Amino acid sequence: MTTARYRRIVLKLSGEALSGQQGTGIEPKIIQSIAAQVKEVAELGVEIAIVVGGGNIWRGKVGSEMGMDRATADYMGMLATIMNSLALQDGLEKIGIPTRVQTSIEMRQVAEPYIRRKAIRHLEKKRVVIFAAGTGNPYFSTDTTAALRAAEIEAEVILMAKNNVDGVYTDDPKINKNAKKYDKLSYMEMLNEGLGVMDSTASTLCMDNNILLKVFSITEEGNIKRVVQGEEIGTTIRGK
8 A cells, every 4th residue: 555544643652652672761762763754654745743742851740749740740751752752852853854943841942832733734744743742731640732733633533652552452461471452442442441551631532532542563664654545453443
């Protein structure tokens, strides 16, 4: 297949996906690999928005559990996502993909502030847009950011690229060897069964706005393009 099934997508990357085997920090080779995969999709004419987490640098929830004020810990996590976004922008632009970072927390010397209409205009001009700093509010995850931005820009699908797992399972496949993989799910089934794909706020937002979700592994190069072209890999989650 040489054509894309989707016109506009949101690619959700975990912070850990940028750290590779080391688990923390940013691994330049991983940035290069992800950038190359995004370029493959961009060359199909797909409009690409990206939301990246910050767990490879800082997790607000962990800071809160250590006794830190939750809001402060979450703001630190938002700053971590900006660092990851700038690294990803650099990797993309080095291979010729025009990219814009938009932040929910204003820092004009570093990136554009998030403006919905401007983001859509960038996408229409085939620029990759990276949404950083979460929603700009504490207590919300980057999963919720991906769901919110997908609804705002009218993306057809969220591609949730996982590190070292190739879909949604009945249990953690690293611990339980008998865990079974789901090919298809509804958001209600995911919520009722307590599957840890994304938090309940993000799941409900996707369900209410009928946003398609594809969960797959980013470890195998070329998977983003395969999903965009309609290949059935990973797990598909729908509103009904």
